[in-house]
Amino acid sequence: MTSVNEQSNILYPMKAACMLSGLPADTLRAWEKRYRAVEPQRVNRRRLYSQADVNRLKLLKWAVDHGHRIGHVANKSADQLLELQGSLPHTQGLGSRTPDHVHRIIEKIKEYSLEADIELSKLATMMAPRPFVFEVVVPMMQEIGRLWEKKELSIAHEHLTTAAVRNILAVLLRAYGLNNQGPAIIFCTPPGEEHELGILIAAMIASIHGFKVLYFGVNLPLEDVAQTAKATQALAVVVAMNHKIPDDELKEQVRHLRALLPYHTHLVIGGSQSSLIQVTSTPAISVAPSFEVFDGLMHAFKRNLGVFPSM
Numbered sequence: 350m351t352s353v354n355e356q357s358n359i360l361y362p363m364k365a366a367c368m369l370s371g372l373p374a375d376t377l378r379a380w381e382k383r384y385r386a387v388e389p390q391r392v393n394r395r396r397l398y399s400q401a402d403v404n405r406l407k408l409l410k411w412a413v414d415h416g417h418r419i420g421h422v423a424n425k426s427a428d429q430l431l432e433l434q435g436s437l438p439h440t441q442g443l444g445s446r447t448p449d450h451v452h453r454i455i456e457k458i459k460e461y462s463l464e465a466d467i468e469l470s471k472l473a474t475m476m477a478p479r480p481f482v483f484e485v486v487v488p489m490m491q492e493i494g495r496l497w498e499k500k501e502l503s504i505a506h507e508h509l510t511t512a513a514v515r516n517i518l519a520v521l522l523r524a525y526g527l528n529n530q531g532p533a534i535i536f537c538t539p540p541g542e543e544h545e546l547g548i549l550i551a552a553m554i555a556s557i558h559g560f561k562v563l564y565f566g567v568n569l570p571l572e573d574v575a576q577t578a579k580a581t582q583a584l585a586v587v588v589a590m591n592h593k594i595p596d597d598e599l600k601e602q603v604r605h606l607r608a609l610l611p612y613h614t615h616l617v618i619g620g621s622q623s624s625l626i627q628v629t630s631t632p633a634i635s636v637a638p639s640f641e642v643f644d645g646l647m648h649a650f651k652r653n654l655g656v657f658p659s660m
């Protein structure tokens with residue numbers, strides 16, 4: 350795993366920088382030597398790339414892939430490189446593109462190749478947990494969902510991906526969460542909700558923030574959720590709701606769970622159905638339709654609690 354905790358301090362070895370930027374090592378060396386496109390740090394003659402270096406390499410690769418000569422773009426600022434993307438109205442900018450390393454994994458999945466699993470594990474070991482979640486797992490699952498809907502992937506493909514992501518996130522949750530000092534947060538889906546990856550990713554995000562994650566998977570009876578919250582004095586219970594059920598059934602499930610939970614335990618509803626829930630301030634219910642909103646919520650919990658160590 351990456352040895353440095355803070356995202357801003359992450360340093361990637363050359364192999365990781367190549368994988369994340371999609372550039373072969375020879376190209377990377379040539380761009381550095383001839384054009385000083387990036388200037389990585391060197392420790393014991395090994396190149397180490399910062400997150401900013403990697404971001405810059407991605408922008409340069411995009412520019413070259415879209416017809417710009419490297420000699421013309423190598424010394425442009427990040428803003429100027431981004432402007433180049435805006436000047437090509439019929440192409441998609443980097444921000445909206447699925448990253449290349451995600452495409453590589455998806456190609457392996459399409460071939461039913463075990464290498465998908467291996468590639469995912471490699472990225473997990475080379476990257477810090479936050480970029481791994483937000484730059485690999487989330488865009489990959491969204492792309493898989495899109496392809497599945499377009500019938501370009503089969504149920505077997507989906508199962509293969511779900512198993513690979515579940516395995517890797519379960520390992521990371523254990524590896525990173527062991528020393529977390531924050532209060533406990535419970536993660537599960539209510540009875541009847543089988544979609545697991547959203548709640549698993551949310552659990553990983555909470556773990557990155559330093560909370561003690563108690564992960565119970567899918568289909569947990571509401572009475573058990575409440576009992577566990579009491580027993581562990583959980584700060585919050587996070588449940589995911591993604592497939593459509595009748596509105597009144599959804600609201601009744603949330604109302605029932607809220608009534609069962611201790612007054613001081615926050616209830617967070619995540620997933621696509623969460624936007625249908627009316628938010629009340631007392632006792633607390635929060636909704637998090639996306640991981641970005643959930644991440645913000647974790648920040649807010651931490652602000653209210655004071656500082657504790659996080660990844």
Ligand code: B12
Nearest residue numbers: 490494542543544545546547551589592593619620621643
């Ligand atoms: C994989 C999958 C399954 C697998 C799940 C396997 C597993 N172990 O998780 C299986 C085959 C079991 C399944 C079953 C069903 N599925 Co399904 N499934 C999908 C699929 C392809 C991917 C879902 C996924 O994992 N996405 C990855 C996550 C990370 O992304 P996401 O779901 O888009 O979630 C986003 C947000 O909602 C949010 N989020 C999600 N969960 C959480 C949780 C928290 C805490 C937070 C903060 C945020 C958050 O973050 C994501 C980022 O935007 C989607 C299609 C798609 N395009 O997504 C359909 C989809 C979710 N399924 C759907 C349906 C209808 C079903 C079934 C009813 C199908 C059926 N007829 O049997 C059943 C219902 C099962 C049940 N009772 O829960 C619909 C839901 C539409 C709706 N609102 O009803 C979708 C959208 C497909 C579609 N367009 O029809 N499914």
